[in-house]
Amino acid sequence: MSEQELIRRNSLNELIRLGIDPFPPQTFEVNAKASEIKSGFPGDPSLFQQVSMAGRIMSRRIMGAASFTELQDESGRIQLYIKRDELCPGEDKTLYNTVFKKLLDIGDIIGITGYVFITQMGEITVHVQSLRLLSKSLRVLPIVKEKEDTVFDAYTDPEQRYRQRYVDLIVNPGVREVFVQRNKLVNSMRNYLNNKGYLEVETPVLQPLYGGAAARPFKTFHNTLEMTLYLRIANELYLKRLIVGGYDGVFEFSKDFRNEGMDRFHNPEFTQMELYVAYKDYEWMMSLVEEMVEKIAFDLHGTTVVQVGEHQIDFKRPWKRFTMYEVIHHFTGATIDGMDEESLTALALSLDVPIDKTMAKGKIIDQIFGEKCEPYLIQPTFITDYPIEMSPLAKKHRDKPGLVERFEAICNGKELCNAFSELNDPLDQRGRFESQMELGKRGDDESMVLDEDFLRALEFGMPPTAGLGIGIDRLSMIMTNSPSIQDVLFFPQMRPEKKISE
RNA sequence: CUCUCCGUAGCUCAGCUGGUAGAGCAAUUGACUCUUAAUCAAUGGGCCGCAGGUUCGAGCCCUGCCGGGGAGACCA
Incomplete structure (x- = not known):
């Protein structure tokens, strides 16, 4: 197991020790999706004063007592703003200092509630008021970053993408x-x-x-x-x-x-x-x-x-509609109407169309069509x-x-x-x-x-x-x-x- | 099945004519209350696809195997 996977398993045990179920059974009511918020908030901010969302943590930018995180749900990503003293209003800052900062990772699935606002940089963001772990992730996701349509470290290896399609789907939104x-x-x-x-x-x-x-x-x-x-x-x-x-x-x-x-x-x-x-x-x-x-x-x-x-x-x-004979004539100049197997064989050879002895008349014609016509019909x-x-x-x-x-x-x-x-x-x-x-x-x-x-x-x-x-x-x-x-x-x-x- | 390219850290990739394995992201520790590829400092992390061979010495050269991409053959 890799170093990072071991660390995640330790975090999992730490969470359990703190009395937090890393895989809780309860439903989590969701009332907003990332894309709905992004498209709807500018028109009517009042609709998004009490949102409840669930999704996967895809990036984290921690600045001491406040953090930005990106949450990805089925519809897309949205930025979260998490402030220590709002997430933990009382004396006990464990949820922010330990759970969020230390024990949660990129890839974890969380549920949050909060209200939507726009940051000084102009990004529509959810100000988090409560946060709950919904599922701990024990494997490390490939990290794909993006800035101004340039993608960094894209996850492109076809073998891995097809074998682990779940990862592909998480990481490559397209x-x-x-x-x-x-x-x-x-x-x-x-x-x-x-x-x-x-x-x-x-x-x-x-x-x-x-x-x-x-x-x-x-x-x-x-x-x-x-x-x-x-x-x-x-x-x-x-x-x-x-x-x-x-x-x-x-x-x-x-x-x-x-x-x-x-x-x-x-x-x-x-x-x-x-x-x-x-x-x-x-x-x-x-x-x-x-x-x-x-x-x-x-x-x-x-x-x-x-x-x-x-x-x-x-x-x-x-x-457009062509008969098989018309289209072969168009691409090869040959008139095959009435040709027997022998002359078709000769034609195929003269056109460099590979044929073999099992092929009868029909299959030779099909072969000529497949080689000389089909690829050019766009x-x-x-x-x-x-x-x-x-x-x-x-x-x-x-x-x-x-x-x-x-x-x-x-x-x-x-x-x-x-x-x-x-x-x-x-x-x-x-x-x-x-x-x-x-x-x-x-x-x-x-x-x-x-x-x-x-x-x-x-x-x-x-x-x-x-x-x-x-x-x-x-x-x-x-x-x-x-x-x-x-x-x-x-x-x-x-x-x-x-x-x-x- | 044939040809060809590829396989190095969780991910993306360097690694020169063979000389004790490198970067960025991610991770760990610390700093930071509007950041957005966040930033700054420090640290850890490798069966170099597998097996053999050549060599004083192989990530690098040779052979075989496994897996994948592309092109052909077959098919839709």
Whole structure:
């Protein structure tokens, strides 16, 4: 244990010896937050003559018989002024001289009462009349200081920030704000969907067969049933069963799990919102996405323009729309309409796009798109009409053979959502599953598996349906200008620590 | 999985061609009743990520391992 931790434990014992419970059980009534005081006091000082606040001590400036301290609550920080003879009006000055000056530390959680005033230096400050320890802190916080927007000794080590997110949240106020924004985003989306009358549902995370996307799953085992189960990679097939069951619009915010690599755009568990609406097609769904995301941008920022890294991204409707073939032609000059696998392979090689033998026609096209087009699409753009081979759950295009009615929205060079007119022909669907199994035999370990129960559901009849999956983490990154997915997840996946120091 | 950078006090970081470990903040003791990166004086605090090797001698050089960042591969 470090020297400072030992000193804090001694202080803890000293407090107990003085009859002060370092972790008292009673509630502490709070009637004011730091930000409310700062914004409200100049307008009406009379409202803040008897405030009661709780929070964490973040700095201390002791000048003999008077001190300034910064208290941090959920809303922010405010300065406290503590005067010995007011905190301890009688003979006994222990509370100030010993408890406050010696035994309390940065990081301790206290409750105070007092009145608000403005110091000679012009800072809104709470003049403390009573002070109570609410929780003793035994570990030393990183000390971050700031003056005129310059931050000193910023707590920036990514490993520590993610492993000890609680410290990150205490010390870096901007981090708490990111997650508030993420919550606003989810609420905005949920409200939008609720207002349309769609039903929010929950479907299984543990699935006997994984489906609805192309990805490797996590595998687990149920002891009582003695069977292998998979953590869902998507919830698509369950939501479609509910459309078969008669709901006209269902959606789910779902944690999905994919056993793939990790980088700043991928975490093994991530959040998607999937939506299915009966009697609609992908054209209709494109309009919904535009409207919904535009509304989210506006709800979060009061404008449709969002600063993301070096780019200003404008979500104002309508977004640009290109077919997959158009956009590949635009960026490479190649016309791939009608090309067979052989000439696509040759094209990929000539463009320096890496491919391998497991890739069939659809995947090669996707690879060319991913290498040569996607990274350059910064403003929100719809890419439509994908090759059928890579879209086994999407409906055949109404008038373009070999393609499906599918779109993705690309933004800041990354996929934001994936959607299609859902395939509801059970015979076609069975054929698609079978060709997926062919791809599996060829070596594609992400090809889909055949789900007989899902096919049975389709055989009962599913209305024509539009479906959407939208990545909540990705959208949060864009909306909060966060360069890494780890910045929008409280607890991103990490290797375990060797040991946690005692 | 490959390449690359990084790991030194509670935190942020110095540490030169290898020669007994340094600063600021934080802490301790003292002074100070409007300070704000408070100030002033004094003091303590280190398995230099771990393990091996080279060397008279390693924080520094070499090898392996652990953890992290970035870039690639895979994916959303």
